[in-house]
Amino acid sequence: MSEPLLRVSQLVKNFPVKGGVLRRTVDEVHAVDHISFEIGAGETLGLVGESGCGKSTTGRCILRLIEPTAGEIWFEGRNVVEFDHGELSALRRDMQIIFQDPYASLNPRMTVGAIIGEALTIHGLAKDRHGYEARVVELLETVGLNADHMRRYPHEFSGGQRQRIGIARALAVSPKLIVCDEPVSALDVSIQAQVINLLEDLQEQLSLTYLFIAHDLSVVEHISTRVAVMYLGRIVELAPARALYDAPLHPYTEALLSAVPIPDPTIKRLRIRLEGDVPNPIHPPTGCHFHTRCPIRELPLCSAQRPELREVRPRHWVACHLRS
Ligand code: SF4
Numbered sequence: 365m366s367e368p369l370l371r372v373s374q375l376v377k378n379f380p381v382k383g384g385v386l387r388r389t390v391d392e393v394h395a396v397d398h399i400s401f402e403i404g405a406g407e408t409l410g411l412v413g414e415s416g417c418g419k420s421t422t423g424r425c426i427l428r429l430i431e432p433t434a435g436e437i438w439f440e441g442r443n444v445v446e447f448d449h450g451e452l453s454a455l456r457r458d459m460q461i462i463f464q465d466p467y468a469s470l471n472p473r474m475t476v477g478a479i480i481g482e483a484l485t486i487h488g489l490a491k492d493r494h495g496y497e498a499r500v501v502e503l504l505e506t507v508g509l510n511a512d513h514m515r516r517y518p519h520e521f522s523g524g525q526r527q528r529i530g531i532a533r534a535l536a537v538s539p540k541l542i543v544c545d546e547p548v549s550a551l552d553v554s555i556q557a558q559v560i561n562l563l564e565d566l567q568e569q570l571s572l573t574y575l576f577i578a579h580d581l582s583v584v585e586h587i588s589t590r591v592a593v594m595y596l597g598r599i600v601e602l603a604p605a606r607a608l609y610d611a612p613l614h615p616y617t618e619a620l621l622s623a624v625p626i627p628d629p630t631i632k633r634l635r636i637r638l639e640g641d642v643p644n645p646i647h648p649p650t651g652c653h654f655h656t657r658c659p660i661r662e663l664p665l666c667s668a669q670r671p672e673l674r675e676v677r678p679r680h681w682v683a684c685h686l687r688s
Contacts, residue, residue, distance in 0.1 A: 367441070368402035369573050370426065370541060375399050375435035377421050381646060393645050395421040397597035397653075398435070400673075403541070408567065408574040410584030410605065412620070413594035414642055419577045420464075422594075423543040426575065427459050428452055439541070457487055460534035464546035466526035470518040476529055477514035480504065483536040503532040507562060524555035531562065535570070544576045548583060560587055581617075582624045585609060590679075593617045596645055596653040599673055603680040613682040615658050652685070660686060 375396055383390035396418040403409045411419045425432045428444060437444045444455055463469035470479055481500045483489070490496035501511045507528040518526055527547060534542055544563065548556040564587055566572060578584045584591055585605065592602040593616065601614040612618050619636040626633055638657045643649055649656045655666040665685055673683040 368438075369405040369407075369440065370403040370575075371436075371438040372402070372422070372426065373400050373436040373438070375422065375425060375437065376433045377418070377425055377430065378433045391646050394597050394648055395645060396425065396432075397648075399594070399597070399599045401592055401599065401602060403573055403575060404589075405540070405573055406567070406571055407589040408576050408587050410588030410591040411575060411577045411594060412579065412581050412584055412591060414579060416642060416645060417594040418597040418645075419579075419594050420545050423461065423545050423575060423577055427461055427543060428455070429461070456483075457537040458539055459541045459543070460537065460539040461543045461545060462527070462530050462534050462547045465550050466523055466530055467518075467550070469530055470526055472518055475515050475517060476504075476509075476521075479518070479529060480514075480532045480536055483533065487537055489537065499536070503535055506535065506566070507532045522555075523551050524558060527551060527559050528562065531559075531566070535566070538570075539572070541573045541575070544574055546577055546579065549579065556583070563587065580624070581609075581620050585624075593620065596642065596648050598653060598683065599681075600654065600683045601681065602673065603677075603682075607677070607680050613676065613680065613687045614684050615660055615687075616654050619659075652683070662686060 376398055377396040378392040378394055380389040381391040381393060382388065399422065401409065411422065413419050421430065424430045426437055432445055439459065447455060477500050480503050481496055484496055484499060490499055500514055504510060504513055509525065509528055518529065521529065548559050551559060567574060576584055576587055588605045590603060591605050591608045592599050593614065594600065595616050601608065601612065601617045608617065609621065612621055619638050622633055622636040636659065640657055643656055649667065651667040651669050652671050655661045658666065669685065671683045671685045673681045675681050676688050
């Protein structure tokens with residue numbers, strides 16, 4: 365891969381836990397724990413894991429919607445963690461986000477035209493009223509809506525249409541990178557495929573790069589160039605999509621994949637059921653965070669030593685003491 369568009373290095377995000385009468389910080393949630401990855405221009409990196417594993421926090425840190433605790437985020441060769449207010453405003457043109465909930469993410473008091481056009485005004489991207497309206501119509505048509513929709517309000521649209529409005533809003537500033545934060549998990553399965561197909565078409569037409577966040581490996585299978593699997597704030601496996609689906613190496617990825625339905629009923633896959641729930645991220649397990657649920661753990665090794673993410677096959681990285 366040539367110089368990546370985005371390079372995340374040793375990213376950490378801890379959230380304070382407040383307690384007592386004085387609301388002092390008494391503990392910390394370790395949401396993102398020293399993760400590193402790259403995304404090349406035009407690539408889609410799928411970022412997958414259960415709720416609370418830190419994937420959405422990672423996406424928000426990249427956009428500086430929340431401040432990282434430590435680490436570096438290099439975008440086109442510049443560390444955005446060091447950006448001041450003015451540089452961040454410019455960055456918003458290059459990086460956008462599509463949110464999970466198309467119902468909550470659109471202001472119900474604004475028309476669809478105003479929602480999509482807001483960024484054009486903020487960034488001074490329309491010369492006059494005519495240019496503004498022409499661009500809003502162009503964006504609506506790009507996502508499969510039409511000019512008539514401009515003067516309507518979000519509540520008049522279905523979930524899938526609202527997500528299209530969210531996508532049009534993200535495209536308004538012609539971004540290079542879009543963080544898609546579970547963009548289809550609130551939609552019916554039949555609508556999910558339409559939105560994913562739209563995102564794929566847009567990627568090709570507009571040379572977009574995606575960080576595609578999902579809690580389900582089946583959602584990202586077709587859209588991802590590579591997939592990273594997260595567990596309790598850490599990346600446990602990172603590989604080209606085909607390699608990860610055909611031959612997963614980490615026991616957690618194996619368990620996630622075993623839960624993905626196979627369309628062909630003649631093929632049976634053994635379901636791997638993990639013991640217990642995801643541990644509390646305030647006090648994650650020592651060593652390998654997964655050792656309390658891992659079906660192949662070896663103690664005391666797995667509870668004593670953190671497994672580093674190692675490249676065990678070309679471009680296939682895994683964090684497990686026992687897999688090579
Ligand atoms: Fe399981 Fe140990 Fe590998 Fe962690 S390091 S995934 S506990 S075998």
